Amino acid sequence: MIRCDKIRFAYPNAAFDLRIDSLEVRKSETIAVVGPSGCGKTTLLNLIAGNLLPQTGTISVADVEIGSLKLGERQKFRIQKIGMISQSFDLLDYLTVRENITLPYRVSGALKMNRAVKKVCEAMAERTGIVQHLEKLPAQLSTGERQRVAVCRGLVNQPELILADEPTGNLDSENQDRIISLLLEEASRIGATVMMITHERVLCDRFDRSLDLLALRREASK
Amino acid sequence: MNWSGLVFLGFRYVERNRGKVVLLIAAFTLVWLLPLSIGLVVKRAETELRSRAIDTPLLLGHTGSALELTFNGLYFTKPGVTTLPFRVVEDVFDMEIAEAIPLYARFLASGHRIVGTSLDYFKFRGLELAEGRALLRLGECVIGAGVAVSEGLGEGDYLISSPETFFDLAGVYPLKMQVVGVLAPADTPDDNAVFVDPKTAWIIEGLGHGHVDAKDAPAEQRLAALDNSESVNLNAAVVYYNEITEENATSFHFHGDTEDYPLTAVIVLPDSVKSRAIIKGRYAPNEQLQLISPEEEMDELFDTVFNVQTLVVWLLGLVGAATLLIGGLVFLLSYRLRCEEFSHLRRLGADVWTLRALVAFEAGFVIAFSLLLSGVGLLVIDQIAPVLIGSLLG
Structure with a gap:
């Protein structure tokens, strides 16, 4: 599903330098990415999503080399194939829960809003226990409920790859557990690959494998 | 670009x-509307x-404010202008180079100005009767189309003049007048x-009144001490008629010389440019009377109005x-507050x-809506402009 070959990425005017020799993730595999702050976990996710491009090396997702796509194509590819969930939920406070979940269909020309999407949204909300909040605004929800909305939005387009950047970072342990279960269940239902950043080593057991990014970088530096 | 999504998000x-948008729209609407209105x-x-001033060649009145005389003679406002005697009309006719139309615009009936004038006025203004006939005898009135509509009056109905004050025991009795004609709408005062x-x-x-013949008056209406065979003086108990009918019309009479009776203005219609110059020269040295050209008075008035308008519009322009700029600042701050939101949307495929x-969208919505409201406001102001102008004239 994901293949990274000899990639190197550095931000301009910064000492940060991310190098990975080789990384491969199979389809439907679930991976927890761990490592200390500043080691490049979020950068790696952005590289895989195509939000950033490596200075050298190649990254392929679903057999498509991200770097070979033009900006618009890359964006379209990301919207159609990848679901992203962030720690800060990224919900728009002036939209209802329902509108937030289907937001990718509103803003992207690559996705078309239709009745089926609304049904998927409602079914997902039902499974994640937020169906009664569909017409509420995010401000009316608890933190855990807001994160569930973010998970639903990340999965609403039934992506092949889910990139989650510490989606449980703001939650208590009970909610962390519920969100991880939810994410993995939904991913399993649609056969999606999951790559999730976490600081909680205890959560790694819930994934097929964990990836220590610092170790991976050290390997590449040798 | 996803247009439907854009409109959806914009409206949401x-x-x-x-709250913020309504305030901005209100502020922007005032910015456009005030100077334009x-x-x-x-x-x-x-x-x-x-236009009415241009159509009125000359106006004769008592010395005083030329503008107030213009307003009284043309728009029937300013009823407090000093009066001039009716004989002035005869004087103008005696010159044989002009016609004169008397105007006595002082009293009200149901809020509408009662204008005492001759039949020449209707011809001069080109006023046509929509129904009924012209004035023939005392106590009759011909009403304008606006009066007919607002009071629901037509030919054969009655209209009562309003007393100037309830405590004026000496005069200005309400007079019940019969409507004998209704004028066609003229879009003028x-x-x-x-x-x-x-x-x-x-x-x-x-100044004139009608009552039972003094010689036939009952004893309780007579001042007995002054009663003699030649003349009869009546006391305050005498009953005055408040309506002029065929039966009592002959009892109406005026005390004193009617040539001294008051008018508020006289429209003077010279028969040539030369006559106009002669008449103006004739009245120029008169200390009691003034002969004015309404058009010149209006030119002078509007010169002042335009100067004030320019100043006001400049000031409004600065405020606007x-x-x-404050609106722009609000949009800028709004954009800054939404930067994070836009980066989320970018990640979601926008x-x-x-x-x-x-x-x-927000700025466009505010500007478009405020322009729309301003347009509606201008239409409303255009509709009520005659009323506004009328109230400004007093």
Whole structure:
């Protein structure tokens, strides 16, 4: 599903330098990415999503080399194939829960809003226990409920790859557990690959494998 | 770009931030509307006032404010102008180079000005009767189309003049006048006037009256001490008629010389340019009377009005520019607050043009809506402009 070959990425005017020799993730595999702050976990996710491009090396997702796509194509590819969930939920406070979940269909020309999407949204909300909040605004929800909305939005387009950047970072342990279960269940239902950043080593057991990014970088530096 | 999504998000944002948006729309609407409405009202006033002034060659009145005389003679306002005697009309006719139309615009009937004038006035203004006939005898009135509509009156109905004050025991009795004609709409102040013969106006003022023949008056209405076979003096118990009918018309009479009776203005119609110059020369040295050209008075008035208007519009322009700058600042701050939101949308697939359009949507919505409201406001002001102008004239 994901293949990274000899990639190197550095931000301009910064000492940060991310190098990975080789990384491969199979389809439907679930991976927890761990490592200390500043080691490049979020950068790696952005590289895989195509939000950033490596200075050298190649990254392929679903057999498509991200770097070979033009900006618009890359964006379209990301919207159609990848679901992203962030720690800060990224919900728009002036939209209802329902509108937030289907937001990718509103803003992207690559996705078309239709009745089926609304049904998927409602079914997902039902499974994640937020169906009664569909017409509420995010401000009316608890933190855990807001994160569930973010998970639903990340999965609403039934992506092949889910990139989650510490989606449980703001939650208590009970909610962390519920969100991880939810994410993995939904991913399993649609056969999606999951790559999730976490600081909680205890959560790694819930994934097929964990990836220590610092170790991976050290390997590449040798 | 996803147009439907853009419109959806734009409207949702505006809807959920309606407090801010409503304030901005109100402020922007005032920025457009105020200078435009001032310009519109002044333009309408100028057109309305000047056209009537151009149509009125000369106006004769008592010395005093030329502008008040113009307003009384043309628009029947300013009823407090100093009066001039009726004999002035005869004087003008005696010159044989001009016609004169008397005007006595002082009293009201149901809020409408009663204008005492001659039949020549209707011909001069080109006023046509929509129903009924012209004035023939005392106590009759011909009403303007506006009076007919607002009071629901027609031929054969009655209209009662309003007493000037309830405590004026000496005179200005209410007179019940019969409507004998209704004028066709003219879109001028004539529409809201009640036309009577000058003598009827004088009766309203109490200068003429009608009552039972003194010799036939009951004893309780006589002042016995002054009673003799030649003349009879009546006391305050005498009953005055408040309506002039065929039966009592002959009992109406005026005390004193009617040539001394008051008029508020006289329209003078010289028969040539030369006659106009002669008449002006004739009245120039007169310390009691003034002969004015309404058109010149209006030119002078509007010169002043335009100067004030220019100043006001400049000031409003400055205030408007400040308001627009503050509005711009609000949009800028709004954009800054939404930067994070836009980066989320970018990650969710919004292209750069969608984001730019989304930023412009709020400003565009506010500007478009405020322009729309201003347009509606201007239409409303255009409709009520005659009323506004009328109230400004007093």
